[in-house]
Amino acid sequence: MNDMLKNILLWLVIAAVLLTVFNNFNTTSETNRISYSEFVKEVQDGRIAKVIVDGYTISGTRSNGDSFDTVRPAASDPKLMDDLLNKNVVVEGRMPEQQSIWTQLLVASFPILLILAIFMFFMRQMQGGGGGKGGPMSFGKSKARLLPEDQIKTTFADVAGCDEAKEDTEELVDFLREPSKFQRLGGKIPRGILMCGPPGTGKTLLAKAIAGEAKVPFFTISGSDFVEMFVGVGASRVRDMFEQAKKHAPCIIFIDEIDAVGRNRGSGMGGGNDEREQTLNQLLVEMDGFEGNEGIIVIAATNRPDVLDPALLRPGRFDRQVTVGLPDIRGREQILKVHLRKVPCDDDVEPKNIARGTPGFSGADLANLVNEAALFAARSNRRLVNMEQLELAKDKILMGAERKTMVMNNEEKLNTAYHEAGHTIIGYLMPEHDPVYKVSIIPRGRALGVTMYLPEDDKYSVSKRGLESQVCSLYGGRIAEEMIHGFDGVSTGASNDIERATSIARNMVTKWGLSEKLGPFAYEEDDNSGGYISGPTGSKANYFSPETGKVIDAEVQDIINRCYETATRILHENRSKLDVMAEALMQYETIDAKQIKEIMDGKKPSAPEGWSDPSADSPDSGEEKPAPEAATEETVDASDVDGVSGEASRPAGE
Numbered sequence: 001m002n003d004m005l006k007n008i009l010l011w012l013v014i015a016a017v018l019l020t021v022f023n024n025f026n027t028t029s030e031t032n033r034i035s036y037s038e039f040v041k042e043v044q045d046g047r048i049a050k051v052i053v054d055g056y057t058i059s060g061t062r063s064n065g066d067s068f069d070t071v072r073p074a075a076s077d078p079k080l081m082d083d084l085l086n087k088n089v090v091v092e093g094r095m096p097e098q099q100s101i102w103t104q105l106l107v108a109s110f111p112i113l114l115i116l117a118i119f120m121f122f123m124r125q126m127q128g129g130g131g132g133k134g135g136p137m138s139f140g141k142s143k144a145r146l147l148p149e150d151q152i153k154t155t156f157a158d159v160a161g162c163d164e165a166k167e168d169t170e171e172l173v174d175f176l177r178e179p180s181k182f183q184r185l186g187g188k189i190p191r192g193i194l195m196c197g198p199p200g201t202g203k204t205l206l207a208k209a210i211a212g213e214a215k216v217p218f219f220t221i222s223g224s225d226f227v228e229m230f231v232g233v234g235a236s237r238v239r240d241m242f243e244q245a246k247k248h249a250p251c252i253i254f255i256d257e258i259d260a261v262g263r264n265r266g267s268g269m270g271g272g273n274d275e276r277e278q279t280l281n282q283l284l285v286e287m288d289g290f291e292g293n294e295g296i297i298v299i300a301a302t303n304r305p306d307v308l309d310p311a312l313l314r315p316g317r318f319d320r321q322v323t324v325g326l327p328d329i330r331g332r333e334q335i336l337k338v339h340l341r342k343v344p345c346d347d348d349v350e351p352k353n354i355a356r357g358t359p360g361f362s363g364a365d366l367a368n369l370v371n372e373a374a375l376f377a378a379r380s381n382r383r384l385v386n387m388e389q390l391e392l393a394k395d396k397i398l399m400g401a402e403r404k405t406m407v408m409n410n411e412e413k414l415n416t417a418y419h420e421a422g423h424t425i426i427g428y429l430m431p432e433h434d435p436v437y438k439v440s441i442i443p444r445g446r447a448l449g450v451t452m453y454l455p456e457d458d459k460y461s462v463s464k465r466g467l468e469s470q471v472c473s474l475y476g477g478r479i480a481e482e483m484i485h486g487f488d489g490v491s492t493g494a495s496n497d498i499e500r501a502t503s504i505a506r507n508m509v510t511k512w513g514l515s516e517k518l519g520p521f522a523y524e525e526d527d528n529s530g531g532y533i534s535g536p537t538g539s540k541a542n543y544f545s546p547e548t549g550k551v552i553d554a555e556v557q558d559i560i561n562r563c564y565e566t567a568t569r570i571l572h573e574n575r576s577k578l579d580v581m582a583e584a585l586m587q588y589e590t591i592d593a594k595q596i597k598e599i600m601d602g603k604k605p606s607a608p609e610g611w612s613d614p615s616a617d618s619p620d621s622g623e624e625k626p627a628p629e630a631a632t633e634e635t636v637d638a639s640d641v642d643g644v645s646g647e648a649s650r651p652a653g654e
């Protein structure tokens, strides 16, 4: 609202300036000016000898030789010409045409109209840009995009790995195909479905598939399209959308990111947000207003069902929830099959194996994996996608694109090699730690090196022991650096590790009830801002007194100190393996689980698969494999894949 006030003020100033200019324009020379009535009187008295008419100004000379000028008022004077002729005044130039009262009014109000028009224009501009999507410039028109039924090619066959969600929604298809039949049978159909689940799990895809199966039109809009700067715009968009939908019924309305409008009205946001609230109210009114039998089904998607206003979830609104979760190993295999159907594949491609190695991947990640593999194949001029490219694509998604153009000097490389080897050895030896999948000192994304852990199965929770193991392995990198350079030689590269270790330790104490001293209480709450709406992010609710705060700090420090000590002890005990691993990393740059196991068993590590020695003849003579990554430099930045699974990356100095 502040912005609006500023705008109005700005326009008032502009209006004032314009008016002044306009006035000045009317009163150019002040020298011999007389008023118009004076002029008329002088004409009648016969004192004027000559007039020159130039548009709205009249100048001339009197009988006595004096010059004069005057401004003709907007209303033209029909009698003037007669007077001039009667008195034998010489007239040069022409009088302006006689104008109707309406034209005169228009001329008089022109500046005001101009200002108004400019003002409206800017208002619309701002609205168009408000949603960030540059939609049509219109007031309150719905931004919903309509996909007519004959353009929806998505069917249930395209959605894999979420069978429960599919089952839950199958009856909607029957209903949409023949709403009247359902009505006759007295079937009760929900008006609103809420699809909950993490990003990229196929919520949009499933909603579209329902429309595709039922062969009905599909309206899609994002919750953030409703959130506008001007009060009332969002609400009228909602109204407009429902009006359109009624014309196309039976149909589906899909609202993505419903949390952008549907956030709990009572929560946060510094005293509420009128516009959002009005929009939400309008949505509730519309949901109540249509009968389920009209054949409109509203499907909303969110990954934060917990922040939604309870009013949205009441019976008759979004009273049915469908959960679309991350796929399990079987689901991943099916999703991979769906997407592999679209690319030409070699016989060796085993979707099952890839599914096993990708816990935590969403449907969108898997679709991306297949796509990346196809790109790798195309770059190396292959006609078929094979396992090798799928593995490369998986690494790219897990660890970020390699930055082959980034040059590290030998000393930096050695430091990184020790750092990553430190992470790896601790991760390998600690109990209940995810196995190490790959270690690399090729810079990827923002990281100088990466140690990648990957759970063997889908994991849904971690034990206290597992968490402590994670904290230990996170410090492994820094401790290894300390061992070779001494405390003064430790680099800044471990800042991300430290941050993550601290955060795990703190959560153990304040959220997961894993401190004996403090017991199973929640002392801190997540911030609820989720990220869709800009708000006071990072604000956490604390439920503890200053005294407890001190105990919390002490407990967190205690966990970290213990883990640091454990990790230091383990690394010192395995000093020779640390050296061998760092050396292997210097030679091969990337080693995987097989080499790591060999080193940890005290053997000499073999060359990684696909590695060809640039200096000597290759260790495994026989078949000649092309170097992995026929693709040249790949400098995609910020592809920091975080949290897909335990990853200890080392950001370039901070």
Ligand SMILES: Nc1ncnc2c1ncn2[C@@H]1O[C@H](COP(=O)(O)OP(=O)(O)OP(=O)(O)O)[C@@H](O)[C@H]1O
Pocket (backbone or CB within 6 Å): 158, 159, 160, 161, 162, 198, 199, 200, 201, 202, 203, 204, 205, 206, 256, 301, 303, 335, 338, 362, 363, 364, 365, 367
């Ligand atoms: N279960 C699935 N089966 C097949 N493909 C999937 C599946 N889930 C996701 N995908 C692929 O990922 C893409 C993105 O998925 P979609 O947009 O439906 O996810 P979403 O859950 O709506 O994500 P968001 O919450 O980010 O909007 C789809 O177009 C599809 O290619």
Ligand SMILES: [Zn+2]
Pocket (backbone or CB within 6 Å): 419, 423, 474, 477, 478, 493, 494, 497, 648, 649, 650
């Ligand atoms: Zn690290």
